[in-house]
Amino acid sequence: MKTALLHDWLVGIAGGEKVLSALYEIYPSPIFTLLKDEKALRGSLFEKTKIHTSFIQKLPFARSKYRNYLPLFPLAIEQFNLQEFDLIISSSHCVAKGVLTHANQLHICYCHTPLRYGWDLYHAYLKESNLRSGLKGIIAKIFLHYLRIWDHQAAARVDEFIANSQYVALRIKKTYGRTAKVIYPPIDTDFYRLSLKKENYYVTASRMVPYKKMDLIVEAFAQMPDKRLIVIGDGPERKKIEAKAKKNVEFLGYVSDEVLKEFLQTAKAFVFAALEDFGIVPMEAMSCGTPVIAFNRGGIRETLVENQTGLFFQEQTVPSIIRAVQEFEKKQEIFAPLKIRHHALSFSKKRFQQECRAFIEKKYQEFIQGKK
Numbered sequence: 001m002k003t004a005l006l007h008d009w010l011v012g013i014a015g016g017e018k019v020l021s022a023l024y025e026i027y028p029s030p031i032f033t034l035l036k037d038e039k040a041l042r043g044s045l046f047e048k049t050k051i052h053t054s055f056i057q058k059l060p061f062a063r064s065k066y067r068n069y070l071p072l073f074p075l076a077i078e079q080f081n082l083q084e085f086d087l088i089i090s091s092s093h094c095v096a097k098g099v100l101t102h103a104n105q106l107h108i109c110y111c112h113t114p115l116r117y118g119w120d121l122y123h124a125y126l127k128e129s130n131l132r133s134g135l136k137g138i139i140a141k142i143f144l145h146y147l148r149i150w151d152h153q154a155a156a157r158v159d160e161f162i163a164n165s166q167y168v169a170l171r172i173k174k175t176y177g178r179t180a181k182v183i184y185p186p187i188d189t190d191f192y193r194l195s196l197k198k199e200n201y202y203v204t205a206s207r208m209v210p211y212k213k214m215d216l217i218v219e220a221f222a223q224m225p226d227k228r229l230i231v232i233g234d235g236p237e238r239k240k241i242e243a244k245a246k247k248n249v250e251f252l253g254y255v256s257d258e259v260l261k262e263f264l265q266t267a268k269a270f271v272f273a274a275l276e277d278f279g280i281v282p283m284e285a286m287s288c289g290t291p292v293i294a295f296n297r298g299g300i301r302e303t304l305v306e307n308q309t310g311l312f313f314q315e316q317t318v319p320s321i322i323r324a325v326q327e328f329e330k331k332q333e334i335f336a337p338l339k340i341r342h343h344a345l346s347f348s349k350k351r352f353q354q355e356c357r358a359f360i361e362k363k364y365q366e367f368i369q370g371k372k
Helices: 015-026 062-077 122-128 134-155 166-176 214-222 238-242 257-266 280-287 298-302 318-334 337-345 349-371
Strands: 003-007 031-033 051-053 087-092 106-111 160-163 180-182 202-205 229-232 249-253 269-272 292-295 310-313
Touching: 003 015, 015 087, 015 280, 015 349, 062 134, 087 349, 106 349, 122 134, 134 166, 160 166, 160 349, 166 180, 166 298, 202 214, 202 257, 214 229, 214 238, 214 249, 214 318, 229 257, 238 249, 257 280, 269 280, 269 318, 280 292, 280 337, 292 298, 292 318, 310 318
Parallel strands: 003 031, 003 087, 031 051, 087 106, 106 160, 160 180, 202 229, 202 269, 229 249, 269 292, 292 310
Antiparallel strands: none
16 A cells, blocks of 8 residues: 655645654655645654645745745646556645546545635635735635635545544535535644642643734733733734734743643633634643633534633633633633643543554555455
């Protein structure tokens, strides 16, 4: 069984790359991706891995402005020649699932989400990018219309879907009309270890992009000057978010995994305001025995047990976050680090790899039998 792995792009190590890394450990194989940033991959498993990139890699400013080349992504992913491989495993939130395969190849896609800005976040994307009107808006809408058509056709090329949550499985069913096996992403519970020592601060960590709603968390803590917040992460929204902060909010920018782990281990709680497909960082916080205060929608509903591993707030608004933090302060003694850690162990990397191997090999055997 000769295997190839596909991933949309490798320009940093986030949740999708952690999934790819765990898959690579099961099936060490050549990796095909639109582009890579060697500097961002230093120290990771991918630093010494054979990685094939597309023509996007050679375009001007591709590493920093790669999203500007979105119209070329479908064409680029279709240029990879994978004819020699028996099994194709794609890790996709954009176009990786659209790779071309033939009838004697099995293609299994681990889908992090259907294409967000083409489907669920289409109207929010146009609003946040100021593309609801004008010539640029018309061009963007026409392109996204055709991208949806391509994306739906690309999904038909996949033989089997794996979803990272029940929430995403429902969206795959709605968007592509396909059934998906749910296998939750891997949490490195060996690295994110339990700490019983908790200090008097809250922490949040994410890329600073609009849908992560980091601005709401910062605004909420600006109205609670007696409570300290540590903000970890960077992105295009950083200056805008920093402008809303008060002295009790500290921005650290991008930090190493070691530094992130230390803050997750000793924080009073982790605050999470995004409507996320799964939410790996909240689970990493739980792996450290730290409770989570999260927005009550999306994949987090499948991982957070209210009044045991954390609390939910009901709206993506500043008042809702403030009420949740105040409620947490009243009942924080009920959140036992050992119980939270025990819950997180059921999402370990070992569990992920066992489930993926069992599903993939079962489907491959069925595929081989079907050819006879």
